[in-house]
Amino acid sequence: MSEAMIQARGLTKRYQRGGETLVVLDGLDLEMQAGRFYALMGPSGSGKTTLLNLIGGLDHADEGELVVSGESLDELDGAELAHWRAANVGFVFQGFNLIPVLSAFENVELPLKLTPLSRAERRKHAEYALELVGLKDRMRHRPKQLSGGQEQRVAIARAIATDPKLILADEPTGDLDRKSADQVLELLARLNREFQKTILMVTHDPHAANSAQSVVRLEKGQLQGIEDNPAPTARSAGR
Amino acid sequence: MMRLVWRQIIGHPVRSLLTVGAVLVGVFLLCLLRSVVTALNAGVDAASSVRLMVQSSVSLFVSLPISYQARIAQVEGVQAVAKWQWFGGYYQDPSNFFGQFAVDPVQQFEVYPEIELPAEQKQRFLERRNSCIVGDQLFEQFKDEWQIGGTIPMIGALFPHPDGADTAWEFELAGVYHSSSGALDNRTLFFQWDYFEKTADIEECGVFVLKVAPGADVTRIMAEIDALYENGPQKVRTTTEKEFQRQFVTMLGAVPLFVSWIGGGAALAILLACVNTMLMAARQQVHDVGILKALGFTDAATFRLMLAQSLSLCCLGGASGVLLALATEGYLVGVLGTFFPGYTIEPQTVALGFGAALAMGLVAGLLPAAQSARLNCVQALRGA
Structure with missing residues (x-):
């Protein structure tokens, strides 16, 4: 049995909206193993993105304990959490979230600026990450000069540039056509398979979820269960 | 970043x-x-501490008899006295406005040692009765029309030429000076007092500019000059150059x-x-x-x-x-x-x-x- 990458105990998150308290995560208990590819599914409002944000250290839980990659995130303040994110997590968002005024290369190099790497080393890492996603020849292009699928691959390159153990993807194929979506899913599966990255992917799409080794289901802020997927499709397609 | x-x-x-x-x-x-x-x-900032200005105590616009010059020069500690008279003319067109003064040429160079010009130009200015010198910035403005040895015709607005208001005073350009001090700008025309006096038949001047001897008591000199004409015919007020310059700034309110x-x-x-x-x-x-x-x-x-x-x-x-x-x-x-x-x-x-x-x-x-x-x-x- 591999070690736990994510451990949540009694995780609760509430929002105030229009004078009403909305419980988005309600005492969630969860454990995810390192080196696996998880799909996080559930209806809208079930707390998927909120859970992803808490695991990624973008937000704090109101109650409960959350340990990710051996670090208890509740004990970290804003700056410590930022440093932790830079070292441990790579994000892939539905809307790609590339900085439009920077080239593909510069977007990928951005998180590397938070490391002690030299300029030459940063360049090497960024080029390698872009090569891995098949976009080295487009590294000088701005995001708006790329297709949606290419933008998402650049975002994946940025997510892996610092070699984090954990990649969090929020609906990474939500804005893509089927062909591009399949390329992205295959890429994520490859990162998990060849580089042992732990991947947690929020998705509504059962086809995308089929790429994962396990499917985590949430409903009304509570865990419904974790099902193993015996034959992940992208994994098979990659072979 | x-x-x-x-x-x-x-x-x-x-x-x-x-x-x-x-x-x-x-x-x-x-x-x-x-x-x-x-x-x-x-x-004001560049004013010399060894220069004094003598003007009418009534106003800067009231002239002083030129006979005062000799008596002021006799006050102990006064090294040189130069007459200055604002001419107030214009070159070709009233919009071509710049300062013009009739001055005693010899005394002018004594009182203003910061005036620099080639020796032959200075000599020419001292020798030729209707000659003038202009500042280098002014010369630069009219360099296409003026040349050394040439004539600068000036219409006298305050002092019309005796031959008629439309007749120009003709000044021969003897040289181009450069003032190394901010107390004297480089956009002024100075011409010979004698030419001015004889042509305009003038016996008064605007101010006397004097230089005091090194180590002389400036306060005493100022008091002595003012006392000379305490009872007229025209009372004077002697000020330092700094104070004199300041009154122009004060005029601007x-x-x-x-x-x-x-x-x-x-x-x-x-x-x-x-x-x-x-x-x-x-x-x-x-x-x-x-x-x-x-x-x-x-x-x-x-x-x-x-x-x-x-x-x-x-x-x-x-x-x-x-x-x-x-x-x-x-x-x-x-x-x-x-x-x-x-x-x-x-x-x-x-x-x-x-x-x-x-x-x-x-x-x-x-x-x-x-x-x-x-x-x-x-x-x-x-x-x-």
């Missing part, structure tokens, strides 16, 4: 150009107006203060425009700030990013404004030089221009930088 700052600036060219343009105009105006105020005070207020008002208006621009920039970049924070950039880093954008834009505008002020200095000397002799962009003005731009950048950037730093990452990614 600076690459991202520049990319954000270049990535929004219209906004950036407008901001840089606004700061450019503000800093240029600041440099221009400060230089005007400095020029107004230049004569609150103009220097008014000019400073205009400069300050323009700078404040531009500062407010910059704050507004930077707030808009911060709002446009909320999503980018969210991305940076998600990648692991701290609140302090995003604060610095926004502040650096503001500083870069304002410094770029400030540097351009200062460069424009320096580049137009020569042209403005020609345009404003008559009214503001000594107009120059001093190093302190350059420093003030840069300092103002830097301060603008800091003030304009602080609020948006603080807003960016406070942004919640999740809300920012949603574009809130």
